[in-house]
Every structure is written in C-alpha cells, then in structure tokens.
Amino acid sequence: MSKTYIELNRTGDKMPLVGYGCWKVDNKDCEETIYNAIKTGYRLIDGAAVYENEVEVGRGINKAIKEGIVKREDLFIVTKLWNTYHHKSHVRPAFDRSLKDMGLDYIDLYLIHFPVPIKYVDPAVKYPGGWIEEGAKDIAYERSPIHETWAEMEKLVDDKVARNIGVSNFNVMALLDLFTYCRYKPATLQVELHPYLQQKRLVEWVQKQGIAVTAYSSFGPASYVSLNEEGKTAKPLLTHEVVQQVASKYGKSAGQVLLRWSVQRNVAVIPKSMNVDRLKSNLDIFDWTLEQQDVDAINQLEMGARFNDTVTYGFDLPLFD
Ligand SMILES: NC(=O)c1ccc[n+]([C@@H]2O[C@H](COP(=O)([O-])OP(=O)(O)OC[C@H]3O[C@@H](n4cnc5c(N)ncnc54)[C@H](OP(=O)(O)O)[C@@H]3O)[C@@H](O)[C@H]2O)c1
Structure with missing residues (x-):
C-alpha cells in the first residue's frame, strides 16, 4: 500500500490523496451521495460556496457522523471563498455562511477559489454571486487586493475556525507575490491537472515550496462536454487508446489509471462521481503502481489543453496567460 495522504505544512495535517469533488453534484442527490462517499471510505470532501450545494453536503457529512x-476529526473538509467575497469585510461573513450551511464548526482547508476579485453581490440579493451579474456581458471587478483577502484568511486560522488555508487557480507569479507578505504560507494549491495539461514546472516548483498540490478535473474534458466547445470537441481522455492500453495491462479502469498517474506525482485528486461503482473504484488506487514506461506513455499526451478557462466561458479574461 503506498502512502494515502500528504502532510501539510505548518499543521502537519494529513490531507488524503483522494477526495470526493462536489462540483455539479445536484441538490436532489447530494446528501445521499456525500453520505455514501463517506460510507465508501472517502475522508476528504472538496466543496465550494459556488457549487450551490453546501447545505446538502453538510447534511451528508452530519448524517455519517451521527x-x-x-468522527468529525476523521474527515478533511475543504471549501472555497468565492470571487465576490474577496473584500476584507466580506471574507469572514462568506466563511461563516459556508460553515453555517454545512452545519460545521470548523473547516480543514479553506481556499481562495480564484485570484479574481469580483464586485460584491449582497447574499440577501443573490447567494452565491456568480462570475457576472444578471444581464451583464462581462465580469465587473472590485479593487480588493489579494494581500488583504489573505490577511483575512490568516485570521480564520488564528481564530481556529480554519485549520489550513490555501489557494486555487493561482500561478507562480501570484504565489511569489503572496510569499512577500503572508504570515502563513498556503498549505495547498488546487489547479486543473490531467495528462492533457500536466503543468510539470508549476507542480514541481510549488511542491518544492512545501505546498501540496491538488489536481482538479483529473479526467480532462469529461466534465466540460456540456460547458464549452473545448470540452465538447477534445478527444475524451477516459477512452483514449493510450490510457485504455495501460488500463488493460493492469486490469484497472481508465479512470483509475488517470488518478493513479496523478498520485504517483504526489498530487492529490478529487474525482466526482454519482455512480456507486465508479465512486468505489476511484478510491482503489493505492495497492498497485504504474511502471515508468506507462507513466512516460501517458506523459506523451500533453497538449496544453485547459478546459476550466475563463475565456472559454465567453469572458474577456485570459486568466492563465
Ligand atoms: N478549484 C477549481 O476551480 C475547480 C474547478 C473544477 C473542479 N474542481 C473540483 O474538482 C472536482 C473534480 O473535477 P470535475 O468535477 O471537473 O470532474 P472529474 O472528476 O474530472 O470528472 C467527473 C466526470 O467524470 C465521470 N467519472 C468519474 N469517475 C469516473 C470513472 N472512474 N470512469 C469514468 N468516468 C468517471 C463523472 O461521471 P459520473 O458521475 O457519471 O461517474 C463525471 O462526468 C470537482 O467536483 C470540484 O470539487 C475545482
């Protein structure tokens, strides 16, 4: 059995290498899905205010605890600060709302979802805010510097309501800047990572800084087919002949191979599945190892294809350039 967790900087908390991703888990099935995920063996639940299902995620968690x-301390609960709550006066209320919605009294890891401060939307009007306001054509920004947002994130640690804090969708430049003022370094960086977008230099550099890396969208275009042209037209990774060949060599599924490929880089994964068998098999990736020649074959699939890109959603924001 290979290692199943990454030890986080500062706290030494053990973050599971495989967690359950809550994006697009519909409200109707969410409580039961999260409960089943925990019953199946998942200990990390990756949520976000913007997934609009924190109430149901919390119900699933609390049902499993009840x-x-x-026990609560066996779980590693992750959620994220949405872009419309970056202002220093909005971070704590946004965090408290997530906590209250989930019915919890602390979070294991709180992430800044994107380094994109968007104009505040009063939760009484709309919760959570989105990328753009109703009827608007593009994103309206807010002058909230990340250093002020991060200082508020650090206060959550001081107040012992967030055990760890981190960032998502940040690049090296954004991290370097953050290093110049932070009291607490981010514990983790969560970014899009799969064989079509391996970001080798980013991953290696971030890991060298003592920051754990989590991959999202490990199955590449799978969850973007209905969202953008890139997701629709890309060759699916799960049925790619190279991934299929490696899978049949080990008697595993393509999904398991893609997840194993990631954890062998010491990169955590958070696959989402509504299917009981896939839910189970996505966890079962620790008692076998991909040989280097198979890792090399999968590495050949790199093509710099990013699916969760603000530009592909029609916004005038090339965030990752
Ligand atoms: N920080 C960010 O900006 C960000 C962005 C995107 C995602 N995320 C996080 O990352 C998580 C995962 O990413 P994702 O939602 O893009 O999806 P993903 O896990 O890459 O892919 C999910 C899709 O793959 C299918 N699937 C799951 N396991 C499978 C398997 N073993 N074999 C074949 N198909 C399989 C699922 O269908 P079934 O349900 O039918 O199995 C679903 O259609 C999210 O839920 C979220 O928590 C974070």
Missing part, C-alpha cells in the same frame, strides 16, 4: 460511520 450514524457513527466517522
């Missing part, structure tokens, strides 16, 4: 399947 039934004695796990």
Whole structure:
C-alpha cells in the first residue's frame, strides 16, 4: 500500500490523496451521495460556496457522523471563498455562511477559489454571486487586493475556525507575490491537472515550496462536454487508446489509471462521481503502481489543453496567460 495522504505544512495535517469533488453534484442527490462517499471510505470532501450545494453536503457529512460511520476529526473538509467575497469585510461573513450551511464548526482547508476579485453581490440579493451579474456581458471587478483577502484568511486560522488555508487557480507569479507578505504560507494549491495539461514546472516548483498540490478535473474534458466547445470537441481522455492500453495491462479502469498517474506525482485528486461503482473504484488506487514506461506513455499526451478557462466561458479574461 503506498502512502494515502500528504502532510501539510505548518499543521502537519494529513490531507488524503483522494477526495470526493462536489462540483455539479445536484441538490436532489447530494446528501445521499456525500453520505455514501463517506460510507465508501472517502475522508476528504472538496466543496465550494459556488457549487450551490453546501447545505446538502453538510447534511451528508452530519448524517455519517451521527450514524457513527466517522468522527468529525476523521474527515478533511475543504471549501472555497468565492470571487465576490474577496473584500476584507466580506471574507469572514462568506466563511461563516459556508460553515453555517454545512452545519460545521470548523473547516480543514479553506481556499481562495480564484485570484479574481469580483464586485460584491449582497447574499440577501443573490447567494452565491456568480462570475457576472444578471444581464451583464462581462465580469465587473472590485479593487480588493489579494494581500488583504489573505490577511483575512490568516485570521480564520488564528481564530481556529480554519485549520489550513490555501489557494486555487493561482500561478507562480501570484504565489511569489503572496510569499512577500503572508504570515502563513498556503498549505495547498488546487489547479486543473490531467495528462492533457500536466503543468510539470508549476507542480514541481510549488511542491518544492512545501505546498501540496491538488489536481482538479483529473479526467480532462469529461466534465466540460456540456460547458464549452473545448470540452465538447477534445478527444475524451477516459477512452483514449493510450490510457485504455495501460488500463488493460493492469486490469484497472481508465479512470483509475488517470488518478493513479496523478498520485504517483504526489498530487492529490478529487474525482466526482454519482455512480456507486465508479465512486468505489476511484478510491482503489493505492495497492498497485504504474511502471515508468506507462507513466512516460501517458506523459506523451500533453497538449496544453485547459478546459476550466475563463475565456472559454465567453469572458474577456485570459486568466492563465
Ligand atoms: N478549484 C477549481 O476551480 C475547480 C474547478 C473544477 C473542479 N474542481 C473540483 O474538482 C472536482 C473534480 O473535477 P470535475 O468535477 O471537473 O470532474 P472529474 O472528476 O474530472 O470528472 C467527473 C466526470 O467524470 C465521470 N467519472 C468519474 N469517475 C469516473 C470513472 N472512474 N470512469 C469514468 N468516468 C468517471 C463523472 O461521471 P459520473 O458521475 O457519471 O461517474 C463525471 O462526468 C470537482 O467536483 C470540484 O470539487 C475545482
């Protein structure tokens, strides 16, 4: 059995290498799905205010705790600060709303979802805010510097309501800047990573800084087929002949191979599945190892294809350039 967690800087908390991703888990099935995920063995739940299902995610978590399947301290709960709450006066209320919606009294890891400060939307009017306001054509920004947002994130640690804090969708430049003023370094960086977008230099540099890396969208275009042209037209990774060949060599599924490929880079994964069998198999990636020649074959699939790109959603924001 290979290592199943990454030890985080500062706290030494053990972040599971495989977690359950809550994006697009519909409200109707969410409580049961999260409960089942925990019952199946998931200990990390990756949520976000913007996924609009924190109430149901929390119900699933609390049901599992109430039934004695796990204790709160066995779980590693992640959620994210949405872009419309970057202002220093909005971070704590946004965090408290997530906490209240989930019915929890602390979060294991709180992330800044994107380094994009968007104009505040009063939760009484709309919660959570989105990328653009109703009827608007493009993003309206807010002058909230990340250093002020981060200082508020650090206060959550001081107040012992967030055990760890981190960032998502940040690049090296944004991290370098953050290093110049932070009291607490980010514990993790969560970014899009799969064989079509390996970001080798970013991953290696970030890991060298003592920051754990989490991959999202490990199956590449799979969850973007209905969202953008790039997702629709890209060759699916799950049925790619190279991934299929490696999968049949080990008697594993393509999904398991893609997840194993990531954790062998010491990069955590957070696959989302609504299917009980896939939910189970996505966890089962620790008692076998991909040989280097198979890792090399998968590495050949790199093509710099990013699917969660603000430009592909029609916004005038080439965030990752
Ligand atoms: N920080 C960010 O900006 C950000 C952005 C995107 C995502 N995320 C996080 O990352 C998580 C995962 O990324 P994602 O939602 O893009 O999706 P993903 O996990 O890459 O892919 C999900 C899709 O793959 C299918 N699937 C899951 N396991 C499978 C398997 N073993 N074999 C075949 N198909 C499989 C699922 O369908 P079924 O449900 O039918 O199995 C679903 O259609 C999200 O839920 C979210 O928590 C974060």
